[in-house]
Amino acid sequence: MARDNFSNDRRATITDVAREAGTGKTSISRYLNGETGVLSTELRERIEEAIAKLDYRPNQMARGLKRGRNRLVGMLVADLTNPYSVEVLQGVEAACHAYGYMPLICHAANELDLERRYLQLLTTYRVEGVIVNALGVKEDTLESLTRGGVPVVLVDRAVEGLVTDMVGLDNTEAVRMAVRHLVSQGFDELLFVVQPYAQVSSRRVREAAFRDTIGALGVSTVSGATIVLDLDNDETLAEIDARVDAAQRQNRRIALFAANAPVALRVALHLKDRHGVDWQRRVALMSIDDSEWAELAGMTTVRQPTYTIGERAVEFLHERIEGAVLAARECLLPGELVVRASTSITVPSPTNHGGT
Amino acid sequence: MARDNFSNDRRATITDVAREAGTGKTSISRYLNGETGVLSTELRERIEEAIAKLDYRPNQMARGLKRGRNRLVGMLVADLTNPYSVEVLQGVEAACHAYGYMPLICHAANELDLERRYLQLLTTYRVEGVIVNALGVKEDTLESLTRGGVPVVLVDRAVEGLVTDMVGLDNTEAVRMAVRHLVSQGFDELLFVVQPYAQVSSRRVREAAFRDTIGALGVSTVSGATIVLDLDNDETLAEIDARVDAAQRQNRRIALFAANAPVALRVALHLKDRHGVDWQRRVALMSIDDSEWAELAGMTTVRQPTYTIGERAVEFLHERIEGAVLAARECLLPGELVVRASTSITVPSPTNHGGT
DNA sequence: CTGTTAGCGCTTTCAG
């Protein structure tokens, strides 16, 4: 029903509806924009009928063109493969709907070219604002956006030379919490494993926090070191092995601390490869990011408030779109320590998974 | 550089560029559309300068409005949390770029309301086509799309009462392959675990294939049963336990076969909970979908050709957008058996992970 | 309360 008319392929336009309802376009427009009470009940009914009959849907493009705003916001994700991003995304989506925005999701797949290209595309579609989980590199296209008056809010990572709102994890506190946990569990040698961090601010901050925290502990008690792991290059894994072996020879209790989920997975796979299925009995591993397999592997993590990060990002963006003029803000949300068996220094017994 | 002029907030329009270049809008338009050779070199240079100076970007909305096509295609994903979807997405994105489409990614988060809402939104933005990984339920909005002349191609799942192109895994063959593998490994009791499958065609097909394959083997050799697992309700897990216990009491070699990754994870978590960290020594588990933790857990899987699925979907869509009129097509791509330690019937030794 | 009239930024005849 409601569409027994010629399936004309071409969608009905506001003009068609006006004609069908025997009125002018203005009234239709008024109806569409909820200017209720300004229309006689009689007219409103005729309009409703016409709309139903023609299965009419207003064309957002045309609307946007006229109004100067199209309710589109861009969400540029560096890597959808990383569950972190998907979770943030969910917060973003929910908040967008609440505010009446349509999120345009773009996936840079860790490619700088793609990031740039999408940024341009978004410009071209005249999005009203952009949330960017950037690759971190200085990017003219990004600057060009803000200069063009399009609000930008950064997620997880800052971008060199760009001052805007940014929301992410309180990395310093998260790392501190993790290190304190490891120390309290009796580990006395900590290895922080992180991807090349020069470009990516969150990694940089985490690494710095790791060293600071260790330093504050007094070098005599606990020793720590950072290992830079290139996911595409297995060589650095050898260094981890060397450190682990050395520590164990000296009877030191060593723990690996992965800076994020991809690193944790890479390291875990390697350890399993090297030590066999029982690898977790040989070496302790924890990480930032509570990925879906963390529970299965019984790995201690710091869970990020991903959903909230996404929501908050949209809130910031919304305020800016509405015209707020204020200095760049930084919103750092606290992580949550999720303790599991991997960081109890005693060999986990089969029935005891997750200690305190 | 290239933007030392008044940062006017308002982006430059084609009119601005025309004025700046001292010419008419038509020429600018021609330049933008690559109607090269129709412009004198001299004019072209002036245009290029003007564009650069004003940092001009053509407004796609306006273009679309006039042209009647905006190069937008919708991609509706049922659940981004499922790595399957993300992988398909990557194929879709790549293919879209190749064809010059801008994919609008929408995430239904397994909510029927959201699915419907997004479908309407996409209509409203006049996307030229839609790729749908639907929730599977009969959906008026979807039908309304196709009737409105918007091409739709389905991914992974068919939708009741909707005849369109669809691309996905060759489920029947995939299940057959898996069952044969399990049997050849010496398992003689198979438990197929699947979410409620009435609504979702791919699950239905997998379940049917499971029963058929078992049946074809001759009931005397191997016995099989299907267990329906509701991810939000733990009760059904008890049935799995009962079956496993019974089989082991009778000295039968039982294997669990999860219909997809979410099920596999749920089951794995439960088994670990019940049997401790060594659960894999107690019960064999394999699944369709090769998720990132499968390697870590040493779990045998059937890997889907996700990327190709995405690509193929866009190809189909493209042909339809270009006006091809043909009967609905179905493209079933083969899966790949990835054998790992979980399905070798002997207890996996620490140094031997994954046999043949 | 309702309709007429101008555009939004762009493409596309149709004449120079």
Place this chain on the structure above:
DNA sequence: CTGAAAGCGCTAACAG
């Protein structure tokens, strides 16, 4: 080779 003008679908004054 180049430009003027009409119009895509819609909204927003501005009259009635």
